[in-house]
Amino acid sequence: MFTPRSAVFIGGAAIVPAIEYCRDRGFRGPIYVVNPRRSELAGVRCVPSVASLPEVPDVAFIAIPHESVVGLVGELSKFGVAGAICHSSGFSEMHGGEKSQRDLVAAAGDMPIIGPNTAGFANFADRSAFMMFEFGDHDQAGNVALISNGSSYLLDLGFSDRSVKLAYSVGLGNAAMINAADVMDMVLDDDRVRAVNLYMESIGDAAALSAAGLKAARKGIPVIVVKGGRTNAGQRATQSHTASLAGDDIVSSALFSRLGFVEVTSSTEAAETLKMLVYAPKIRGRRTGFTTGSGTYAVMGGDIAEVNGIDLQPPSREASAELEKHLPPFVHPANPLDLSSAVDWGFDRALDNYRAFMLDDWDMAVYTSIYVSERPESWHPSTIAFAQAARERGIPAAFVNTLPETFPKSIREKLIGEGVVPLQGMEDGLRAISNAMRASELADILSRRTDEEIVLPVFPVGLPEGIALDEASAKKELAAFGIAVPRSIVVAPDQTSRLDQLSFPVAVKALSAGLAHKSELGAVVLRLATPGDASAAIGKMADKLTRTAPELSIRTFLVEEMVNDVVGELLVGIRRVPSIGLALTVGMGGTEAELLRDTATILLPASRTTIAQTVRSLKLFQVLDGWRGRPKGDVEAAVDAIQKFAQFAVSRGNRFVEAEINPLIVRPLGRGAVAVDALMTLMKEN
Template sequence: MTTRQANSLDTLFRPKSIAVIGASATPTKIGGVPIAHLLRYGYRGDIFPINPQHQTIQDLRAYPDVRAVGKDIDLAIVAVPAAIALNALKQAAEANVKSVVLFTSGFAEVGETGAIVQRQIGALARTSGMRILGPNCLGVMSGESGVYATFSPVAGTGIVKQGNIGLVSQSGAFGGFAYSLARERGIGLSHWVTTGNEADVDMSDCLDWMIDDASTRVILAYMEGCRDGAKLVRVLDKARAARKPIVIVKVGRTDLGAAAAASHTAALAGADAIYDAVFKQYGVHRAATIDEAFDVAYAVSVGGLPRGRSIGMLTASGGAGVLMADEAASLGLDAREMPEHAQKQILARVAFASARNPVDVTAQITTDEELLPLSYRLMLEDANYDNLVIFQSAAGLSPRGPELVQQAVEMRAKYPDRVIALSSLFTPELHRQLDDGKVLAFADPSRAVRAIAALAGFAASGVSAEKVAALSAVQLADATLSEAGALAALQAAGIPVMPHQVATDGAEAAAAAERLGFPVVAKIVSPDILHKTEIGGVLLNLQDKDQVAKAFDELTARAKQAKPHARIEGVLIAPMIKGGVECILGMQRDPVFGPVVMFGLGGILVEALRDVSFRLAPFGKAEAHRMIDSIKARAVLDGWRGAPAADIDALSDALVALSRYAAAAGDKLESIDINPFVVLPKGKGAMALDAVLVIKQSKP
């Protein structure tokens, strides 16, 4: 096989034949466990044990060498010591094996010697076209075809039911735990895979395959890191376009160690912040815990996606209603009140009820058989809520449990475009009935609300990213620019900057100030002095020509004293800009994902508060608005304490232009720091008042 099967892992997840290299007659050994699993759980394809020391293994004919099989082999499981693993893989490639699960450990995870062999494994995969999962992985399981190509003990204690949740884990131990948790919670999986060291097949490959897989409705992933950010982004964008929800548990909240870098953006951008931005930009739900991940995946699996963010909450307990309301408000769900006529109908039956939303019908629900159906109808028809959560305490275990379940299932069948969750305690049989009826079952009503918020997020993000016209390649200087050079570069890229002029003597500075209009600001201009305020390199509120001429002499003297070897280009003169909201715009080149744009409110507290948002470049105006809306202090831009609303459109245009410039500039551009960027009142625009561009210098 000379062509690499880059777009299909069919033979990994649905092999028609499996060879086990290093097969063991002992069902509990690593080379024996997968054979035992395959036989026990009804794998329907051919199984070829490979071991030169045996004629038969577990009642199957054994072969001395994978090349001796003489038949097509879709998948080979390799369970041999690290010292001979590469040779076993070469023999598999010679036998035209299509895919491999490599259990063997002792490669990159143990040191450079192992890393060298691991790179050779990756090279073999690329040259032969044989896809290799691992090394150092627990393998793959796919119940629909009886494939249990794993040595994990979790399958030995019972398999999960067949479902529509695909599970991908970079960690074998976590993958095994998640498999067991799914089994104990009664959650069905379509496929399960752990990727290990990812010499060839990585998490993105598995996500890509599951996006195309008709039996997978939602993907749950455990991620530790990513080496190919562009590949992951392409896959996540594909998932969003296909409306295939992805839930990721991403661990490793480690900063890039960029706090000492020259820009605010670098200090604020950490590895975790960038991953978080990528997930938000491409509609991935990032779960903080494994329980949350399973709650959301289960909710998609059973309930599907809602048509919107409105939520009705029906309860027999005022306290539970408050819990649900608090959760809904904190997650930004639309918990609007019931229509007045609907409230009156509920109060006519229960005068002491609370009929707004949450609707608390109290314990009266146990004595009035018509109260629950009436509430359903009013909340789903008259109030027209997209989602409905019903809290029934422990009634699911009472004699009324079957009736409650039947009513909920009937309501879901009548309103198939709504998501309905019933919160109570249930027997396994009633839980299954709810699942079959596409009604979510949660013991904790707060978890039900959180899951519905995640579903609403998936529904809202199910659109591909805007197509952004690319800039032609940007030619950058071979050195970091002064403020004047940085402003000129940004202005050429379509980012508005303040009116200004660089003067080379006092008289020129005074004349520039008169043209621009007093009062003005004067700033030293030098590519070697990026943080001007630290040396007193900025003078504000200069009122006349004499003050400006004097300021020129004072600033140049200060610069020469503080930085004797600095290159001085002159003094920048600009009018004092009054009013508006100070923001910070920035760009940082992430080692995994490339250029990342940052936005936040400006000022001295930006690094302390870290109220900023990030997006991968380039992006369009809709994404820029989402970026602006995501900061906690967003209300400041709408007018705070009587201030006029800011020009959000001008701000979003600037963010789009910055993202296009960052994407076009290439690897040579390390960072951009625009601080402050003033957003003037609506209709009056926005402009950069200062900027720093850090450019990677070519090596001699």
């Protein structure tokens, strides 16, 4: 389908630009047109029906009213066409169009369809372009595969004047049959592809995407992604801390991180990042030597670099001493290094300065300045000297032009030939460098992970209705899986004689499956010192809740021993996210959790090592690790508890909906970690 020997276009006058673009991009096979009311379109003689075609074409481009699409697709499938592109709209993107899309898929049978509601695809590398209109002038030298839900993103990258060479440009449209993972899996078999760029508005099949991600990781092909339609968890955020602290956007980011995909925020950032990935060698770290042609660029660039995690350490003593031999007296060794006078130096003197500056073992060399359109050659000798010095030291190098529009294509191509990545726009350019560093870091992480730590299990589409457990039942489930919970008993207001079985102080909590935020309703009392205090608290709480929350029908109360040797608290939540799977969120616990938003989210299953790294990534982790003389917490026990919690969720399979431990109390070193409050929703067992 992507390397067809023949093609058919089906539609009216609107398909003329598609036929012309197909020819312009070099397609050499026979082109047919089906239209029962015209004799020719775009110089091609029309035939009245699919059955009238002189041969079975490999690909069909469909642009007819949606009412006729399903029947036509059935004809194409029976005729033996390898695959179809459905440009026609009016399916699931429209209200009430879901049934038509299901009928379309059924009619297609074994014939794959891209779309509907798609602009089409272009395999520029093999001169096969089947798109509704022009999407850029690309030849067979492309090395980037662009895969997008929407056609506008394809237009942005297709027409960008940024030296990004596309091998593939694929619009998925509604992705009724063929999704991003399917296309990605296919293009990864093409050795000409050196990077993949995804634009995704939804994640329909995370398991399939993870399989394609694994393939990319093992082949060493970097993937960058722009996620559109980032939303919060909506109403579910009111039911648990986990949903509010790990909305859908955070979960999708956790998916991309697991797969080694680098997230970017715009088409321009994507274009600059793609250049870094295809034109620069792999970057070893973040230590960067930064030279500029202006003090202003040094200040602005330094700020942007620091925000994006680019490490600008000062030159070493050795490099500084060598630099001082060549710099004018009013310029001092620094990083960023302001070489505003270099335009007048000539090649040899500029080369001496750059060689001195690159005596340090930088992971990346960056030169930031501007090519002014009236004198594009003004900085070129200095730039070429920079390129040679970096090449001699084997350091990846980039030239960041501060404005994207003043960087001539001819200069960009020369720099690529010199081994320097030409980046356009200071902010996008420096972020692209940081993104390339991130890609290398993720590639290293994935190289140490097993396939099972990358690929996700298949989960049913949609979120099932579950049954909420009360706290006592939820803790019983956790305890059965080896997670420590406080010793407790469940009593009614008139049956408190067993309270003396517990060690005091205790906490009293009302039990109800629908009771998520106990403190707000006065449904919890802490630090009760005697059985009498606990009994009185139960009676008082029962009376109050009968008046203020009769709908909860609270009849029993949980009385449990309190944990008094607290070093710190963690929030640990797991929820099932439609189309993705199980998301584990870890954060600093307590009432400040939502305010601080010091959380990290990963997808399950995950190894103990990954869970431990997630806990240690929290900004306030030092509170648990002996910060400023505080006692060290039993972090290993906390990690063990979180690992068991994750294993519990995975083991419940499709029954699991959501669960939360808030807080998981971390006790002093050697004394363990205890789940003192829990929420849980599970599907009912058949």
